Amino acid sequence: MSDTSIIRTAESERISHIDYFNIAISVDCVIFGYEEKELKVLLIKSDLKEFSGLWSLLGDLVRPQEDLDAASYRILKERTGLDNVYLEQVHTFGALNRHPSGRVISVAYYSLVDISHHQLRLTHNELHWHKLSDLNELAFDHQLILNKCLERIREQVTEKPLVFNLLPEKFSLRQLQELYQAILDVKLDRRNFRKKIMLKDWLTDLNEMEPDVPHRPGKLYKVKKILKPRI
Amino acid sequence: MSDTSIIRTAESERISHIDYFNIAISVDCVIFGYEEKELKVLLIKSDLKEFSGLWSLLGDLVRPQEDLDAASYRILKERTGLDNVYLEQVHTFGALNRHPSGRVISVAYYSLVDISHHQLRLTHNELHWHKLSDLNELAFDHQLILNKCLERIREQVTEKPLVFNLLPEKFSLRQLQELYQAILDVKLDRRNFRKKIMLKDWLTDLNEMEPDVPHRPGKLYKVKKILKPRI
DNA sequence: ATACAAATGTGTATAGTTAACACAATGTTA
């Protein structure tokens, strides 16, 4: 499409390229991890002078020949080395002044990754996992984006077998319960939790015991079919 | 911002304007109404030759100085004359070839309006309310967008006092039940429905009876506090 | 005026789900 091309709107208005392509579109990924009984998010030091010293989500402009899901997938792959991940679009942020360099509309995705995954390689030394419970001011409107994604996970955690993406392949029911507790920020009754999770028929008993615990070891399970929508 | 301006991405890559502003962004509104015990959607005849004869959602390009919510609000106001409406962002659609004239990414909103509202004036004679139950092929990916919005409403209808936006100010419990049935596509038990809706404490009894019914009239209610997020 | 048609308004019993709660068994460490 050239600079003189025309877009027809539903109203048949004719609008020149120059007028209407002045908005850039980016994708921001809220990449969640789980470690030491805490939910974490992967952030990078902002390289904008306006936000110097602040952390920001991982994002990039969407390329002209790339769809939104592909862009989020690319960002995740570039930053973490992971390519078999859960990614879901959450919301699009388009406030006029959200980006200091110009009009940038950003589509937010969230992702759930296993921090201990052997394939995980942070590709940049200004990339760090931050505890959600201990977060300073973020660049742009990234706190807003993060909150929206967290809200979405909380809605989904009891509905869909998603959060297994945050755990290693083999896990105990205690680990799983602690994860639920971290996400929902509640304390759960152990017996009721085990009953409820078993009713969902998401887990396979591996007939193995967890190793290296200083107490009676629990059984290990894996999830039957993890949700990783092909993006 | 001029054609030579630079956007810094999180990676500090430098990307020229020409390369990265070749994507247009639009908003599409799925405007739901309710009439004759059926859910309806407001559509307009597509004016693209590629979709000649097909109906499409109401949409327009986002203007450079307009945020997304404002764009959806403007589209609704332009098309219906209504300006006190419920609007909610649902999802962003960015497939490469969704628009035949070029790369257009569209943010979908849904809206709930009272078809019988005195202020409602369709501003275009190719605008029509279509029964959801009786819909032909739509232009673009608009069937996809519609489905996503319908899904969203169904999730929310029992959680939030939203659907009152579809009804006139005064309504009977029968009308309300019929609306729920239309949205959820189920049959509900009258006694249980009334019990449950009353428990939610959303309604005020107006101490009036519905007029002009050929049978025992029901009481009229209005909603206590309707949800119309300021957009 | 009377009978009929259509819809309102109301309560209870049953089934299913969620929440609260305690103790014996297993493995580790000193």
Next chain:
DNA sequence: TAACATTGTGTTAACTATACACATTTGTAT
């Protein structure tokens, strides 16, 4: 071998959701 930490398990009570019927009110037709 005793103390510690954590696993694994079942029952009861509270709450929620579902199924279900009859007398009352209004309008209409005769």
